[in-house]
Amino acid sequence: MAAATLLAAALGGGVGGMVGYNLADQPQSTAGSSLDAAKPPARQATDAPAGSAEQVAAKVLPTVVQIRVSGRTSTGEASGVILSADGLILTNNHVVEGAANGGQLTVVFNDGRRASASIVGRDPSADIAVIKATGVSGLTPAELGRSDDLAVGQDVIAVGSPLGLSGTVTTGIISALNRPVLTGGEGSGQATVLDAIQTDAAINPGNSGGPLVDTQGRVIGINSAIATISGGGNQSGSIGLGFAIPIDQVRRIADELVQKGKSTQAVLGVGINDAAQGGAQIAKVDPGGPADQAGIKVGDVVTKIDGRLIQDGDALVAAIRSHAPGDKVTLNVGDRTVQVTLDSRTV
Numbered sequence: 384m385a386a387a388t389l390l391a392a393a394l395g396g397g398v399g400g401m402v403g404y405n406l407a408d409q410p411q412s413t414a415g416s417s418l419d420a421a422k423p424p425a426r427q428a429t430d431a432p433a434g435s436a437e438q439v440a441a442k443v444l445p446t447v448v449q450i451r452v453s454g455r456t457s458t459g460e461a462s463g464v465i466l467s468a469d470g471l472i473l474t475n476n477h478v479v480e481g482a483a484n485g486g487q488l489t490v491v492f493n494d495g496r497r498a499s500a501s502i503v504g505r506d507p508s509a510d511i512a513v514i515k516a517t518g519v520s521g522l523t524p525a526e527l528g529r530s531d532d533l534a535v536g537q538d539v540i541a542v543g544s545p546l547g548l549s550g551t552v553t554t555g556i557i558s559a560l561n562r563p564v565l566t567g568g569e570g571s572g573q574a575t576v577l578d579a580i581q582t583d584a585a586i587n588p589g590n591s592g593g594p595l596v597d598t599q600g601r602v603i604g605i606n607s608a609i610a611t612i613s614g615g616g617n618q619s620g621s622i623g624l625g626f627a628i629p630i631d632q633v634r635r636i637a638d639e640l641v642q643k644g645k646s647t648q649a650v651l652g653v654g655i656n657d658a659a660q661g662g663a664q665i666a667k668v669d670p671g672g673p674a675d676q677a678g679i680k681v682g683d684v685v686t687k688i689d690g691r692l693i694q695d696g697d698a699l700v701a702a703i704r705s706h707a708p709g710d711k712v713t714l715n716v717g718d719r720t721v722q723v724t725l726d727s728r729t730v
Contacts, residue, residue, distance in 0.1 A: 434598040439540050440552045442600035445493050446525035447593055449544040450478055450500075450514070454486030462543035462593030463490065463514070464525045464602060466637070470498070470516035473637055474592030475607050476505045477566065479512045490516045493550060504640030506730045508648055509704065510566050510575060510607050511633055513640045525594060528601030530629035533557055533580065541584040541606055541625070543593025555584030555623075561691060563701040564626045566608040578701035579626035580604045586625030595627040603630050632705050649706040649725040653679065655696040662686040663699035677723040679716060687715035 431437040448463045450472075459481070463474035472490060479502055482488045488500040498516040505512035516522075537557045545551050559581035566575050582595060586609050595604035604627030612622060639646040652672020658664040662684040668675050685693050688702045689712055706712060708727030713720060 436540055436552065436554050439596060439598060439600045440542070443525070443540070443542050443594065443596055444550055444552070445523040447493065447542045447550070448472060449491040449549040450474055450592060451489040451491065452479060452481050452486060453489075454481030454484070460544055460547045460589055461591045462589065462606070464592070464594045464605065465522050466513070467524055468520060468522045470500070470519045470522060471503070471641065472500065472514050472516060473605065473633065474512050474514060475605065476507050476510045476512040477607075478592045479505060479514060480507070488514055490514075491549065492519075492522070504644040504646065506636050506640065506646045506648075508575060508730050509632065509636050509646070510577060510628065511605070511636045511640070511646075513637050526601045527630055527634060528597055528599070528603045530580065530603050530631045533560060533603060533629075535559060538598050539582055539584055539603070540596050540598075541582065541586055541590060541593065542596065543586075543590035543606060545585075545587035545589040547589055553585040555582050557581070558583050558624075561702070562626060563695075563697040564608050565697070566626070576697050576700045576704060577607060577626065577628055578632070578705040579607070580629055582625050582627065583623040584625060585621040585623075587621050590625070604628055605630070605633050629705065635707055646730050647708050647727045648730050649703055649708045649710060650728045651699075651703050651723065652726060655685075655699060657695040658684045660684075661694055663693050663696045673723045673726045677714075677721045679714075679721060679723075683716045685714050685716055689713050
């Protein structure tokens with residue numbers, strides 16, 4: 384009996400070992416795991432909800448180009464917006480000014496095509512330029528919106544070629560409106576003050592000239608400048624402070640550049656400084672100019688224009704630049720209200 388028991392134990396152990404070996408040598412069942420689930424059907428572009436970043440990107444990307452600049456003093460890459468099927472392209476003046484004196488412009492389209500381009504006209508004071516790609520047709524023009532009805536908090540999307548990465552899409556909101564901003568380019572000081580749309584959509588070097596669009600894919604601004612933190616050497620990048628030129632201003636200037644090769648600018652006919660207690664102090668009045676005709680004197684302080692608060696000289700310059708020649712504006716000057724019809728100057 385003892386011998387039989389030992390034999391049975393030995394056989395039992397042997398069988399158990401054999402069964403264990405056979406199981407280990409076989410593929411494990413995946414019944415009930417995620418790996419057994421069928422691959423879902425391919426998502427269709429039409430599945431994107433209306434107003435989503437995906438839908439807007441699909442509409443806008445074919446209308447945005449990369450602009451490569453090779454000039455005597457600088458080279459670089461930036462962005463542009465297609466205005467016409469035959470190659471008119473909107474961008475910033477500071478993007479193309481390196482090619483203004485003998486440099487070269489190359490446009491790279493969303494489908495990979497390339498074409499050389501020439502400058503049609505540019506306005507350094509507004510940082511706007513129009514170029515023309517040669518030998519192209521059938522392009523997709525962008526849809527231009529409006530900027531006089533924008534609201535802080537409104538969803539926006541920026542498209543361009545930051546750091547040379549073409550076809551980049553970023554999202555954000557309008558962070559502020561009527562923001563006086565100095566941008567790069569020819570001239571300095573008041574000559575390049577923009578009345579900008581501020582956004583937290585990521586905008587980096589290379590986004591310049593590209594569109595800021597609404598949730599219908601309509602261009603509401605042209606990306607032009609970014610704020611960076613000083614003290615970082617040559618490093619710069621998005622810190623949530625990007626600025627775009629409102630499309631209403633851009634449209635007027637671009638149309639003049641296309642039609643005449645040059646543009647006009649609204650002028651008040653004064654020289655200004657920052658007022659010590661806030662506002663823009665009149666330092667000079669052009670004889671016979673709009674301000675002079677309205678009775679504005681040296682030493683007067685402008686605190687509002689059309690109800691908009693003017694905190695310093697740049698704010699007044701930006702506000703005037705946003706108007707067209709011939710517009711009538713209402714200024715709060717000291718304790719009185721003055722109406723002025725703005726004059727025109729060719730840039």
